[in-house]
Structure formats: C-alpha cells, structure tokens
Amino acid sequence: MSYSWLDEESTISLDRRANQKTPFYEPIVNTFKDGGYNPNVSYHYNPDVSKYHYGVRHPMKPFRLMLTDHLVIAYKLYEQMDIYQPRRATKEELLEFHSEDYIKFLESVTPDNAKKYAQHLRQFNIGDDCPVFDGMYDYSQIYAGASLDASRKLIAGMSDIAINWSGGLHHAKKHEPSGFCYVNDIVLSILNLLRVHPRVLYIDIDLHHGDGVQEAFYLTDRVMTVSFHKYDGEFFPGTGNHDEVGLGKGKHFALNVPLHDGIDDESYISLFKSIMEPVITNFRPTAIVQQCGADSLGCDRLGSFNLNIRAHGECVKFVKSFGIPMLVLGGGGYTPRNVSRLWCYETSVMTNVKLNSRLPEVLPFRTFFQPDYSLHPNLGDRYDNKNSKKYLENLRNQLLENLRYLRGAPSVEMQEIPPDLQNMTTDEEQEILDRLNRESEYDAHLDEKRYWLNTKDQARVSEQVD
Structure with a gap:
C-alpha cells in the first residue's frame, strides 16, 4: 500500500531527516481537466523590487514579493521554470505610453526635494495613495522592466506562460499615478505584444476595476479588456459599471463585471467561466494578459470578498486551459502572507504541479504564516454575500448580450512588424x-x-x- 505525501490526514509521521528529503510538489497528470497542456513557463523577478517602502502606514508592502519568492524557492518550483532576472525599463520604454513631463517628474522628485515640486505634486496626483518615497522611479523601472522582459519572451516563443508577480499595477494613467500605481506596466506590455499579436485579451480579477488599462485601450478593437471587481459607484476608483463598453472602434471591446461584497468561491468561479469562455471563443485572442490581484481574496486588509486561494487560482487555471500564450501579473493585495500564498499557488498551477498544503520547514520567515502554517487557510465566510442569484444571473445575461455585438474577431492588415520597445x-x-x-x-x-x-x-x- 502506498501513502501520498500530500495526505495530511495520514497517521504516518516522518522524522526530521525524512521531511528534509521529501519533495514539496508532485506533477499533475496531463489531462484537459488539470490544465490541458505542459507549457514552457518563465519566471521574471528582480529581487531589488522588494526593497522599496511606500511608508509605515501605507497598505502597499513590496516585501510581499520577497515572501512570494521565498515560497517559490522553498517549494522548489524553480525546477519547473526558466528563471530570469530582468533589467530595468529605460526612460524611452516608459515614454511609449506615459507623457514626457510626468516621467521627468518621477525621475526628479524625491522626499528631500518634494517642497520644490509643490505645484507638480498637485498636478500629478501625489498624495496619501501615491506618496513620494525613496527610489520611487527606480521601483517603477524595475517592475515595468520585468513585465516588458516577460512580454519579449512570449513574442520570441521562448515562453508559453511568462510570470511577473511584481507587475500588474493597473491604475496608473498616461499623465499621473493612481491607486498606488506609478507606471502602468500592463499597458506597456500590451503595446509590445501588439507589435506581433493581432488581438490581445486583458483579464483583471483584482478587487478594484482595471481602469488604467481600460482607459488606454478604450478606443481600439485590438485589445479587449475584461474586469471582475467590486463596484458600488463609490468604491475606488469609482468606475467599472457594466455599461462601460468602449467607444468608437473599441465599442463592445470593454467588458465590466461589477460585484457586491461577500461573493463566494462557487458564485465567482461559475460567473467567471460562463463569461470568459464565450469571450475567448468570440474574440479569439492570440495572447492573453491576466492580472491576478490578490485583494479579491477573503481577509484582505482592503478587500470585502470571500474568495479562497483555490477559487482565485481556478480562474487562472481555466484561462490557461485554452493554451494561448499568457502574460501573468500580480497587482493588488494588502495582507502580505496571503498574497504570497496565492501567487505561489498560482505559480504551481502554471507549472502543472500540486503542492503540499503544509508549508516547507525550510521556508524563511515561516513565522509570518502562523498559526496554521498552511498554503490554504480558510479565508471565506467573513462577509455576508450580497450578490443574490438573481443579480448574478441578470448580470451574466447582460454581459452575454453585450458579447453578441462583437460579430467575430476583428482582423488586422498584414504589415511590417514595428521595432520593439527597446527603442x-x-x-x-x-x-x-x-x-x-x-x-x-x-x-x-x-x-x-x-x-x-x-x-x-x-x-x-x-x-x-x-
């Protein structure tokens, strides 16, 4: 009789030496149900990105990226991926989307000289959400550079799935920062993908509406944006109702899924799959960018959903099953231990392995995950589910009705591939x-x-x- 090391209910206990030799993951049988295929996955991470600090009381904690990296290493997921330490984005690359005066401001302002830029602070929306902190410009270059590097690996065919958990900062606008985001690495990456790919699908499962990305591509039919988020008209950023569908050539190429507090695993997964399958079938993207904001988990410091880690990961797993090249990014998430748990788990989903729920003993900062020391703590049932079955069904019908206007995938003329963002x-x-x-x-x-x-x-x- 054989015993699975994943069986936490087993009465067999191993000594310390045996635990050190026990693998922390096992491959998943390659079936459609379990992911469909074995993609070549690349992991893009610059360790310097976790060294920056927004401020003592600020909810955004870049050290969550260090915790994620420690989990990925402790589970030995690096054995399943190509690992890259990307360079920083250049100023010229940032200017592919952002305005020159804004990038010049980010490059010049520091906490020490901020008083000299008093007028610019108001102009560029600097405040409590987006403070001036040491290394702000360098930090932006690092996470944007990692996303651009990941997009290049997809374009070159070196990766089927490219991961950058430090990216996904979806609120930043062309002329200003917003919602803790200074540079919109998502827009920059999509612009790079559009050099080669005729159609790019952007999927956002952050708690907050992906307004910066939607705004950037609101007038085009080559990028379809789909965002699942909390919406009540007041919750930041205040946009993302189902009637925001795009304008001009981009009309009906923006899809918004506004949700109320307390949505649970079953409701979210069912809604996600019932919408995303016809979206992918109709739009026929040649590349997908998925933003995996962790603030949609239950127990998040700023969140109000009841999602558990497996449910969030199921959405990523479903998109992966279509076998389309994917750029996978991080985003929000303000309870660092749960953010790192989620992104480590979703890394395992991408690499087709199953992780032991018990965190490895060799994990640095393991005390952050007490008292359960589990990859899958119960995060649900904290809030009452205010999304009635009737509301969700009506919302689904409304969104599917919007999809009827797509009339198939838009075509793109054959043309010379423009130079990439390395300028x-x-x-x-x-x-x-x-x-x-x-x-x-x-x-x-x-x-x-x-x-x-x-x-x-x-x-x-x-x-x-x-």
Whole structure:
C-alpha cells in the first residue's frame, strides 16, 4: 500500500531527516481537466523590487514579493521554470505610453526635494495613495522592466506562460499615478505584444476595476479588456459599471463585471467561466494578459470578498486551459502572507504541479504564516454575500448580450512588424551588427593563428611547417 505525501490526514509521521528529503510538489497528470497542456513557463523577478517602502502606514508592502519568492524557492518550483532576472525599463520604454513631463517628474522628485515640486505634486496626483518615497522611479523601472522582459519572451516563443508577480499595477494613467500605481506596466506590455499579436485579451480579477488599462485601450478593437471587481459607484476608483463598453472602434471591446461584497468561491468561479469562455471563443485572442490581484481574496486588509486561494487560482487555471500564450501579473493585495500564498499557488498551477498544503520547514520567515502554517487557510465566510442569484444571473445575461455585438474577431492588415520597445534605431542596430561582425572576423583570425601555432608545436623535428 502506498501513502501520498500530500495526505495530511495520514497517521504516518516522518522524522526530521525524512521531511528534509521529501519533495514539496508532485506533477499533475496531463489531462484537459488539470490544465490541458505542459507549457514552457518563465519566471521574471528582480529581487531589488522588494526593497522599496511606500511608508509605515501605507497598505502597499513590496516585501510581499520577497515572501512570494521565498515560497517559490522553498517549494522548489524553480525546477519547473526558466528563471530570469530582468533589467530595468529605460526612460524611452516608459515614454511609449506615459507623457514626457510626468516621467521627468518621477525621475526628479524625491522626499528631500518634494517642497520644490509643490505645484507638480498637485498636478500629478501625489498624495496619501501615491506618496513620494525613496527610489520611487527606480521601483517603477524595475517592475515595468520585468513585465516588458516577460512580454519579449512570449513574442520570441521562448515562453508559453511568462510570470511577473511584481507587475500588474493597473491604475496608473498616461499623465499621473493612481491607486498606488506609478507606471502602468500592463499597458506597456500590451503595446509590445501588439507589435506581433493581432488581438490581445486583458483579464483583471483584482478587487478594484482595471481602469488604467481600460482607459488606454478604450478606443481600439485590438485589445479587449475584461474586469471582475467590486463596484458600488463609490468604491475606488469609482468606475467599472457594466455599461462601460468602449467607444468608437473599441465599442463592445470593454467588458465590466461589477460585484457586491461577500461573493463566494462557487458564485465567482461559475460567473467567471460562463463569461470568459464565450469571450475567448468570440474574440479569439492570440495572447492573453491576466492580472491576478490578490485583494479579491477573503481577509484582505482592503478587500470585502470571500474568495479562497483555490477559487482565485481556478480562474487562472481555466484561462490557461485554452493554451494561448499568457502574460501573468500580480497587482493588488494588502495582507502580505496571503498574497504570497496565492501567487505561489498560482505559480504551481502554471507549472502543472500540486503542492503540499503544509508549508516547507525550510521556508524563511515561516513565522509570518502562523498559526496554521498552511498554503490554504480558510479565508471565506467573513462577509455576508450580497450578490443574490438573481443579480448574478441578470448580470451574466447582460454581459452575454453585450458579447453578441462583437460579430467575430476583428482582423488586422498584414504589415511590417514595428521595432520593439527597446527603442533601437536602424543605425544603432546596424552599428551593433557591424561590431559583432568585426568581433567574429577577429575571433576567426585568432582561431586560425592558434591552429598554426598548435600545428608547429606538434610537428616532428624533420617536418617543415610554413
């Protein structure tokens, strides 16, 4: 008889040495039900991103990314992925979406010189939500650079799924920060994907409406935005009702799913799948960007839903099952221990492995997860579910009715692929190619020289070598 190491009800207990040798995950049988395929997954993480600090009382805690990374390492998920430490985004790359005066402001302002920029602080919406803190511009470059790097791996075909948990800051606007977000890495990544992909689908399961991304692509039919979020007309950012559907060429290419407090696992999953399947079938995206904000979990510091980690992950798993290239990003989430649990679990979903619910003993900062030390604590039933079955059914019918106007996937004319966001001119690219050619010729010369020197060394005394 065999016993599964995942069986927490087992009466068998292992000693410390056996626990150290016990694997923390096992592969999932490759069936459609369990994910459909085994994608090549890449993980994009710059450890410097967790070193920044919005302020003592600010709910956004970048160190949640360090906790996530520790969990991923402790579970040895790195064995299932390609790991990249991306470079920072350049100023030129940020300017592909954001205005020059705004980026110049981010680059220049610091806590020490903020008084000199009093007028600009008002102009650029700097306040309690988006404070000036040490390294603010560097922090923005790091998380945006990771998302751009992930998008490049998808474009190059090096990855089927690319993950950047430090990204997903969906509120930032072209001219100003908003909702803890300074640079909109999602918009920058989608713009890069659009160089090659005719249609990109953006899915947002953060507690808050993905207003910055919707606004950026509100007038185009090449990007469809779908956001599941809390909405009552007052909750930040105050947008995202079901009647926001896009304008002009982009009309009916924005879909919003406004929800009330307390939605539970079953209701959320059922609604998500019933909407996303016809969206994907009709829009036929060639790439998907999914924002996985963790503030839609129960027990979040700013949240009011009742979702558990498995339910949130089920939404990601469902989208993955379509086998379309995916860029997977983080987002909100203000109870760091639960944020890291979620994103570690969703990393396992992407890599088709099942994790032991008991957190590894070797995990740094393990005390953050007491008293249960579990990957799946109960986070639900904190709030009354104010989403009646009638409300959800009417909402579903309204959204499906909106989808009828799509009339199939929009087509894109064949055209030359524009240069990527690295902003390299033709002359600069040619200069690099010329330098590489010169280096190659020099290497060939050295190889030939080494060959003849070696031949002379090996020649017999009686032989003559020119």
